[in-house]
Amino acid sequence: MEHFDAIIIGFGKGGKTLASMLAKQGLRVALIEKSAEMYGGTCINIGCIPTKSLVHLSSERRLSSISKEQFYKNAIEQKDELTSFLRDKNFHMLDDLAGATVYTGTATFLDDSKIQVKTSSETFELSADGFFINTGSSPITPPIDGLEKADFVYNSTSLQQLDQLPKKLVIIGGGYIGLEFASIYANFGSEVTVIDSSAEFLRNEDRDIAEEVKKVLEAKNITIVIDSQVKSIANRDGGVVVSYRTGNSDHKEAFGNALLLATGRKPNTEGLGLENTSVEVNDRGAIVVDDALKTTANHIWALGDVNGGPQFTYISLDDFRIVKDQLVGAGNYTRKKRNNVPYSVFIDPVLSQVGLNEKMAQEKGVAYKVVTLPAAAIPRARIVQQTDGLLKALIDPNTKEILGCTLFCAESSEMINVVRVAMEAKLPYTFLRDTIFTHPTMSEALNDLFSVSIDE
Missing domain, CATH: 3.50.50.60 (FAD/NAD(P)-binding domain)
Structure with missing residues (x-):
């Protein structure tokens, strides 16, 4: 041996x-x-x-x-x-x-x-x-009636091997993986329906951020159904039909030429x-x-x-x-x-977050001041024609440090790392407010996002 x-x-x-x-x-x-x-x-x-x-x-x-x-x-x-x-x-x-x-x-x-x-x-x-x-x-396969006999059912791995664009795509699961694929396939030209069991869309995000994301996704021809329980799946007409109930409603159906299971790993x-x-x-x-x-x-x-x-x-x-x-x-x-782990959800535009959001701060009883900036106010966003979105940050009114930041805008996956470095270094928010950024870039929006006096 x-x-x-x-x-x-x-x-x-x-x-x-x-x-x-x-x-x-x-x-x-x-x-x-x-x-x-x-x-x-x-x-x-x-x-x-x-x-x-x-x-x-x-x-x-x-x-x-x-x-x-x-x-x-x-x-x-x-x-x-x-x-x-x-x-x-x-x-x-x-x-x-x-x-x-x-x-x-x-x-x-x-x-x-x-x-x-x-x-x-x-x-x-x-x-x-x-x-x-x-x-x-690896992807979780949920116990759904008819799933084993249904064709055209994929997980996040096998859907990427599909070389034919589905005209209609149904996604079970409205988490970050499901939404990334929804955005990808909608951009390619598929009609996408997302069926999620959560009572709130993006329940872990602040409501203003979640509503902005929902508005952007729906504008891409993505139908989002929340508070829904999938009851069964069956083959039909070269695809699958998903039967589900929303709240106390009668049963509803969604048809897809492909079905993605995005129900966790x-x-x-x-x-x-x-x-x-x-x-x-x-x-x-x-x-x-x-x-x-x-x-x-x-x-x-x-x-x-x-x-x-x-x-x-x-x-x-x-x-x-x-x-x-x-x-x-x-x-x-x-x-x-290991603190302040950032993440990015690669929908279009990208949603990125680090530290606390308002919901988390309120649950923890943390004092904060909130600052926001619409993505449309950023010159670079207009240049790349991605003016949808919202930038948001929480500041500690006592230490002046950044408690958290959520960026729903173009190139936010790069910007969030800058914020994280400032947070780890325990720098005051004024550091980003007064930093010299190149122009025109998305990062310079941090100058404007933090252009406040929290003593006001």
Whole structure:
């Protein structure tokens, strides 16, 4: 049985970065990935990169003279070329390192110190001084009557493989993933219906932001139905019909040539053989870890989505930083020190947020002053013809620090990082108010957003 200093299960951001770092330090490292189509992890192959490629390409359709069907087909091909390139690059960046070996197969723990690896051609056992689980998450398939027999049903992975633009697309789930796909396919030219069970649209966002997002999406020919329960799905006329009830209403129907299930994701722990180890899993299927990401078993850590943390690639990378600090650093950086995690929802325009919004501040009893700015007031927004949206921030009236910021505007995914840096540095809001930004840019809108005196 071959022995390694470290075995990493899963080719995600945290795992591959850790494998590279350890190999470059002279350790013998094995990385096990179950599919050759997933070298580089979810982000590169089926998550951030391909979907944001489609976001970008779909926004350009209005400038194209070719048919929407051909434009969509071309976009899928471009997306596939990009992911194929990055997948190959990621494989060789790791497998070509001295001391690093990539195995393509499934890994199953036999106990706390060894695993069984099953490839397409052989089965063998490996042992290691340390194990790092980075297997990510996968779409949840909800129990819906008729779902198993229905055709034209997709999840966030398989819909991206569809090379024919659906005339009508129904999406079950009005969360961030569902809304991103709604915006993408509406831009490509599909008629989109979003069916969400929540009583409020974007229930975690402030109402003014949520209503602005809803207005923009509906203007793209997206129908949003909230407070609805899907009862059944059935094949009909080259597509599927979704039967649902809204509140106490009679049953309603929505037809789609394609149906996307955007009903959340679950940690990938099935088949890992964790029942053969001392590793505990919680009631949501996530691996239990402490603030240093160590599991309940000695010498086993869990990084990324599989440990139940925020499902972002950059969190997986930050998990790597935590593990690195535990292994070769001072051991001071833990999840407790990770604050003000930003996020962006790549609808069109992009919705980005960091820190507290009004709803959260009120729930926590935090004092604040709110400032807002319509996106239409920004010269750059008029140049790029994206004047929809709203910018909003909360300021601590005592410390003058920024408590949180929500940006629903063009290029907000870049702008939010500037705000986050100011928050982490505990700078007063006046720092952004008085910073020199280039012109004409979206970032200079931060001058105007924070052009207030909170002592007024």
